[in-house]
Amino acid sequence: MTDLSALNLAGLLTRATSQGPGVDDDTATVATGVVLDVDTDARRVRVGIRGGDVWLPAVAGRYARTGPARVLIDPTTSRPVLALGPSRPLPPVIPATVTGVTDARVLVTFDGGAFTVPSVTGVYEVGGTAWVMLDDWGRPAIALGPSVEPPPAQPLPPVPAQDAVVTATVTIAPQVSGTYSLRESAWDQWHTDRHDGRADIYQGDAAGSGQLRGFAGYGDQIANLGALSIDSAVLTVRRVAEAGSGSLTVRGTTHGTRPEGEPTDGAFALASSEQIPAGGVGSIDLPATLRESMRTGDARGLVAVGTAYGGFGGTATPGSFTLAIRYTKAA
Incomplete structure (x- = not known):
């Protein structure tokens, strides 16, 4: 019987949804x-x-x-x-250098620019200064009268432009997933009628399964971020509800979509999770070398290569085999 109490539903929602930004965000x-x-x-x-x-x-x-x-x-x-x-x-009224005087108008320079503004009656001297009111954008709007303040210092030239870099975060889910049997040299040979079926990701060998290789393909989603660097990539997985617990070990692969044969391909780094109980959630911090391979598009997927038998949710399990990525990019 399913427990639909408010407390149980709150717990299910907590496990199934993001709990806010990470501590580094x-x-x-x-x-x-x-x-x-x-x-x-x-x-x-x-x-x-x-x-x-x-x-x-x-x-x-x-x-x-x-x-x-x-x-x-x-x-x-x-x-x-x-x-x-x-x-x-800037203050609303500033001294500006007078460069010319005409009928009811004064030519002034301020912050490297030249402005012709209406003026209040007064004796303005070229080379002297005038009190000038600024508009909402800090531009001279009207000369309020002559000033005895010294001319303002010449403005510094604008700082040369640099390439702006910003930090961003994104969560990427796999586009395809499944399990390949090394013994049968074929896909979809194990537990296709259990849990979330063909989309689940298995590793290891148990109960006559033969050695299994689970696969999650992310396509070009990560490379298309245009990241200058990937500073963090955390893989979150949910173990299927079978007896026992174990860790998950993944390796990068060049495949971003499901290949015809075994998905393992490329000499990429390994990474493992902690022990994950049946139905539980675990995570893996991907190492820097694998993050860089994913950034460049050399690695476009992950393969479950651990020897400890276990199954994990794939594309049919929301929030499983997702990558939370923190990266830098041009603004």
Whole structure:
């Protein structure tokens, strides 16, 4: 009889669904970057953040070059998506250098740009300064009168552009799975009518099975991330509900789809889980060499090659043989 109590259902949901971000994930949705350049015509700001720089659409603000700015981070991709405004905006009124005077207008330079603005009546001197009010984007809007303040320092040139790099996370499920019998030299020879059938992934030899090789193919999903590096890849598996417990051992393979013959192919690193009980969930941190092979597309699948007999869910078991990947990519 199935226990449908609220407590049991809560436990089933906990095991079947993600329990939030990992301890290494940066879940902050607002970060602080450095303003490198401002393009007021395009309403965008170039921001240095997380080791790189990127042009972002921006909320209007009096951004100061080399000053801090608040940046909105996409919680799904961990990519910066919007400059929310300067943390320390320019003052609303600043001294600007006067370069010319016409009827009711003054030519001023500020932050490397030249501006012609209307002026309040006053005696403006070329080479002197004037108090100038800035608009919402930090551009001179009107001269309020002559100033005795010294001319502002020449602005620093924009920082040369760099290739921006951001960190992202993704969970990838296999596109195909199954088990190959070495004894029979064929697929789908073991327990096709139990648990989740032909999609399950078995390893080892027990009860007359002969040596089994389970397979999970991820196709080009990982290579298509365009990752600059894969910093972490955690394989999560669910053991089928058979008696006993054991560990899972996997090896990378060049096959991303189910081959005609044995799926083991390529000299890739091995990785093993802890002991996983019947019906339980376990995980494997894939080693750096295998992660790199998956990043480049040399390894496109995993093969269960352990000697300890055991079955694990494949494509028909939600959340099993999934890869939680943390990687870097160009912004």
